Amino acid sequence: MTRIATAMRADDWQRAKAAGVNPTQYAILDHLDGRPAGLSVKDLAFQLGVSQPTATDSIAALERKGLIVKHPDPVDRRSVNILLTEQGRAALEAGHAVTGIAEQAVASLVPDEQEHLLVTLIAMIRHMQETNAIPVQRMCVSCRYFRPHAHAGAARPHHCNFVDAAFGQQDLRIDCREHETADPSFRAATWNAFQKDRPSLQANEERGS
Ligand code: SF4
Numbered sequence: 001m002t003r004i005a006t007a008m009r010a011d012d013w014q015r016a017k018a019a020g021v022n023p024t025q026y027a028i029l030d031h032l033d034g035r036p037a038g039l040s041v042k043d044l045a046f047q048l049g050v051s052q053p054t055a056t057d058s059i060a061a062l063e064r065k066g067l068i069v070k071h072p073d074p075v076d077r078r079s080v081n082i083l084l085t086e087q088g089r090a091a092l093e094a095g096h097a098v099t100g101i102a103e104q105a106v107a108s109l110v111p112d113e114q115e116h117l118l119v120t121l122i123a124m125i126r127h128m129q130e131t132n133a134i135p136v137q138r139m140c141v142s143c144r145y146f147r148p149h150a151h152a153g154a155a156r157p158h159h160c161n162f163v164d165a166a167f168g169q170q171d172l173r174i175d176c177r178e179h180e181t182a183d184p185s186f187r188a189a190t191w192n193a194f195q196k197d198r199p200s201l202q203a204n205e206e207r208g209s
Pocket of ligand 1 (some may be wrong): 144
């Protein structure tokens with residue numbers, strides 16, 4: 001994992017370079033994408049795992065470049081939300097166009113291996129978020145619209161109530177724009193339902209409880 005993280009850091013630099021920013025600034029643009037109401041400085045710092053002064057410096061640099069804009073929070077006029085501008089979205093797309101080393105490695109796997117990797121990553125991310133090591137991510141397994149195994153035995157067993165459509169295991173989302181965080185009890189029930197056909201995940205969960 002350390003080796004993969006090293007390669008992914010190199011990918012981050014390449015994407016940030018294509019966008020004309022540094023990796024922290026690029027991560028801010030990425031977190032703002034798909035959030036029309038924006039995020040506060042505090043929320044951005046929390047999402048990135050950096051201090052508020054660090055986030056503030058990066059936000060100021062992005063604002064000077066015209067990639068983000070500050071708007072008063074409609075609920076609390078004393079605070080501001082940070083929003084992506086059209087220019088910021090274009091910069092982000094320039095970064096997304098870069099095919100990273102890690103992406104190439106994933107593409108080299110056969111579909112079954114890719115699906116297994118996706119579910120393993122979801123389980124790891126979920127563990128980190130449920131132990132409060134990281135914020136809740138915009139994943140299907142933490143979304144109030146997710147109905148796992150709603151279509152038992154079908155090629156696309158899961159259901160998304162947001163778009164009212166079935167989807168397969170390989171289409172599980174890790175960063176979905178339409179995601180809405182379910183409450184903890186719903187998330188726990190969803191996870192139990194999701195892993196019911198996956199004995200290895202279930203066994204691990206029982207060992208951890
Ligand atoms: S809205 Fe997005 S995160 Fe939620 S279930 Fe549908 S696809 Fe998954």
